[in-house]
Amino acid sequence: MNLPPNPELSLYQLVLETLASPESLTITPITLKSLVTATFDLLIEQNISATIWVKPQGESWHREIKRYQQQVDVPKTIYLCHCLGDDWEKRVNLNRDSQLFSLPLGTDSQLQQEYFLLIICQNYSSLIVACQPELSESENLTDSELSQALLAVFTLEQI
Incomplete structure (x- = not known):
């Protein structure tokens, strides 16, 4: 695997460069939230113990993490990435x-x-990884689409 020449890592770019056939989608924040909710629904319905790495987009993601913690009775490990100064401790309680x-x-x-x-x-x-499009990638989007647009990649693999 070749690492990007820029030491400034973009998880989104890294995923695109390493997948055999990357498919980037332009989605709305609502669609992104639906993907996240569906993922947590599966974990909860199947009572799956998981290791989770997450950088939440907003309060709804924190609610999904909390819901998973409260409804699944198996050990789980969560790595919560956040910006310095975020009050993440108030939003996520441990059980x-x-x-x-x-x-x-x-x-x-x-x-x-x-x-x-x-x-x-x-x-x-x-x-699931998403980012806001760069200006060159968003030339064909209208102003209203641009304010809502996210570029995203979703992968699912059986082990």
Whole structure:
């Protein structure tokens, strides 16, 4: 695997460069939220113990993390990436079956502009990563579409 020449890592770009046939989608924040909710629904319905790496887009993602913690009775590990100064502790409460690790991002990190949910469990792994499009990538979008548009990649693999 070739690492990007720029030391400023973009998870979105890294995923596009490493997937055999990357498919980037232009989606709305509502669609992104639906993908995240569906992923947590699966974890909850199947009572799946998972390791989760997440950089939430908003309060709704924090609610999904909380819902997973409250409804799944198996051990889980959550790595919560957040911007420095975020009050993430108020939004996510630990329960006895959870381990939560805070991963603050530097103020100049490209990851501050991206949102992701990586799930690793015994039977499968999935990744949702999204970012706002660069100006050159958004030339064909109207102003209203541009204000809502996100570029996203979704992968799901059985292990």
